[in-house]
Amino acid sequence: MKPAPFKYVAASSLDHALSLKAEYGDEARFLAGGQSLIPAMNFRLARPAVLIDINGLADCAGVHRAAGKGVSVGALTRYRALENDRDFLNACPLFADALPHIAHPQIRNRGTIGGNLSHADPASELPAVATAMQALMRIRSVSGEREVAASEFFAGLLTTDIAADEMLVEISFPEAAPRSASCFMEVARRRGDFALCGVAAVVTLDDDGRCANLRLALCGVGETPVDASEACAALIGQFLTDKAIGAAAAAVPSAIEPSGNVHATPDYQRHIAGVLTRRAITTAHHRIGHAA
Incomplete structure (x- = not known):
């Protein structure tokens, strides 16, 4: 064609x-x-x-860190550049899990973070990562610029809040908080395929070891990335025991409305969402203990 x-x-x-x-x-x-x-x-x-x-716009690529202001990533930054930036991955470790799941090395050599987020494919990993991390999108036009939270940016299937005369120029991510860790997992038919379901989890513990904050976002199970943090809100203030995590994960399938596809029924996607949620939260929790 x-x-x-x-x-x-x-x-x-x-x-x-x-x-x-x-x-x-x-x-x-x-x-x-x-x-x-x-x-x-x-x-x-x-x-x-x-x-x-816009490939020649070098000022729209690169990673910038400012004390107290998190990490800003230019929209034209290639996946491969992020994969090779150890400082960035240390500040935003959820990317270390998610980036290798994106297609194949040849695609990651050319694909850009801004292009991915602007395309807004709900089965893609980065929209869920941006949602879980509560990223801010900086959007510009000839008349000015504005910032939009990831939760408001993804408006529908392959649709964003970007207007006809605007461009996504930068994405800001908060740095990993103390006593926090993250995990991204997905299930796909083959490595590099779009996810049948993916889960991004960010866990923060208080000084007593109880869950102080938990962010959860899913890809592949809706027309936009699904913020399922509320489904696991019962974990806030609790010790993350296997029993508590399992109970919270059991609430996730009923909080999503997957449409299914030729490779997975809605019921299968719900099942996988619960399994991956339990595994992702458990892994993030263990990573905090390992880091300590």
Whole structure:
């Protein structure tokens, strides 16, 4: 398959890219890694009239840390750059688990974090990671910029809060809190396939060893990443025993509404969600003890 005809423009700067997007609106798409967009164009599922190549915008890539302000990641930062950035992985360890699950090395060499989050595939790992970590999305247009919480960013299937004249330029993540650890797990038919269900968990303990905070987000079981933290709220203030974790995990299947697919029924996805929740919380809890 070949894409429908389109106009190609290489943006010379962020301001140039934003002015082009303001001019063409929904008729234009940004080209970053292209690992989702180009296949969709080749299958004629996406037919942008204008393709704005933003690969030359070096100022929109890279990882920046500021004391008390967490970690900011430019939207054009490649997966591979994050995988190889030990300081970033130490500050945001949930990525260390999640990144190897994204497709294959060839894809991770080109794919970008901003492209992934803007594409908003609910089966993808990073939207769930961003939701679990309570990331902030910095969005710009020619008229200004704004910040949107991950919980508000993903609006529906392959849909975000980004307007027709806007671009996601940066994502901010909080650094791992003291006495906290995280875990990402998923089940897929083959390594590199989209997840039938994935779970991102972040656990924080107080000085007595009780659960002080727990964040839980799932991918592959809804039209957006599913924030299931409330389903495990009973663990707050409790010691994370196997029995307590198991009881909380048992509440997760009823908190989601998976639609199923050709590879998994909704009931199977619910079952896997509960199993992975128990395993992810248990693993994160054990990691805190190991780090201590």
